[in-house]
Every structure is written in structure tokens, then in C-alpha cells.
Amino acid sequence: MGRLLRQQKKTVALAESCSGGYIAHMLTEIPGASAYFEGGIIPYHNRHKAGLLDVSEEVLAQKGAVSEETVAQMAEGVRRQFGASIGLSSSGIAGPSGGWAEKPVGTVWIACATEKGVRTKKLQLTADRGLNIRLTGISVLNLLRQELANISE
């Protein structure tokens, strides 16, 4: 991934809610990450999604934090904040508590924003918190890979 980002001279910023820093950790474990990783925001509480990432209060109230609209605005917001080529985001219910009928534990939305627009994806993961964090991270990096390889699903 680092190689593709370097080749294309692109930079990345992260807005991680349910993945809680795991994606940033994966990226920054690699030597030389500072060449393409601008930084990230972990807005664990909803008020920080609005305050730090400009997610609209209306979207948060009407669609909820775990929604396509919220992750899209998070990815666009963090891309703008850091002046990055690509903004990536996650928001979901990692568990074990916090789920309900409409959005059970393991419901996760992810997004990838570029100058061309935003792509989003819904994941329906497991009941295991640790596994949900890891699967979310890998899925977000896969969105990034598809973006860099110019693959649309």
C-alpha cells in the first residue's frame, strides 16, 4: 500500500470511530509511513464527529452515527482537515453492547473520499469486538487499495 501511495504521490488521513486507532497503528508500524500518512482523528464520541470533522448535527440526529451519511461526511471532513488526497473513515457497533434490532452488533459503515467523490460500504460483521475492529481495519485498507488500483466493485 505504501508503495502505491508513494508511486501515485498520494497522502492519507483517517477518521476512525469503531476501529479506534487500529488502522492508524497498522499504517504507522511500517517504516517510512510519514511519507504518505498525514494523520488521523478518532472522534469516539458523537459530539467530536460534529465538532472536529464537521459531520452535520442533523445527519447524526436523523441517520445516526452508524450510517452511510455519517461515514461519508467523516471521510470528507478528515480529508479536508489534513489536506490529504484520500480520507478514510469507519463508524460501527464493535460490541459487545450497543446493538439493537435495526443495527445489531457488527454493523459497520466505512468510506473513502477523494477529489472525485466518496465511496461507502456497509459491513455486517461478528459478535466479537476484537475481531470487528480488525475486520473493519482490513476492509478500510481494502477500500484504499481499490481506490489506488482504480478498481470499482
Add this chain to the structure above:
Amino acid sequence: MGRLLRQQKKTVALAESCSGGYIAHMLTEIPGASAYFEGGIIPYHNRHKAGLLDVSEEVLAQKGAVSEETVAQMAEGVRRQFGASIGLSSSGIAGPSGGWAEKPVGTVWIACATEKGVRTKKLQLTADRGLNIRLTGISVLNLLRQELANISE
């Protein structure tokens, strides 16, 4: 740590540079972390330390990103940004490149800010990037533990 934070009704926010999200990941892997974890900022580039965390440009220019003054301002800045009881920060040279005579690879500063003030600590770690990230994370959590247990070194 979660138990102590709950008992004392305190919340935490993180400003992670060289630890790159690892501390946030450790905290958010624990179920129920949202009760005491407000969120974090990973200002991987210096301009984001100034722009997002109000670290003074003068301090960055004169003392450098890896300095006592910078981590102190990062911890205070993130505490204020998130409205948390405690702000924690890290900034260092994880390696393998980036070191020089005065600040070799493995030089790391960490800080803990509360309403009472800021405590800082210098670490002189290893030549191994992965190990430096982990040791920084554990050292920051130890600062937090000392703060909650009211221990001063």
C-alpha cells in the same frame, strides 16, 4: 485502568505522534471504553501539531517536534479540544530513520495533562520501530496509571 477511570469519573483524550494510534487501539479494544475514552488526534506531520493541537510554531521551530515543550502543549491541547479530564501525548523518533546525534532513534517524549498541570517524561528506547511504538504506548499508560493512583515518581 478502565476501572480506575470509571471510579474517578475521569475521561481521557490522546495526542499520538510516534505511537501513531497504538494507545487508542489498546484503550478501545476493551469493551466499554466509550465510558471514559473521548477520542484522539494523530498529528503525524508537524503542521497538524500546530493546526489541530495549538502547539506553538515557535516551540516547534526552536525546540523541535520531539521535545518536552511540544508534548506538554500536545497533551494540554488535546485535553482542551476534547473536553477531557486527562490529555496524554507522545512524540518521538520511532525509527529506523530520522535520528541524529542529539536525538537518536528511540528518543521519545511523553506527557500527561490534567487540571493541575502537566507531567512529562523522556524515554530513551531502542533501534526497533515496532518495539519503540509498543514501549511508548505502555509508558504513556503507566503515566496515566500514576496520575490516577496519585503517584509521583
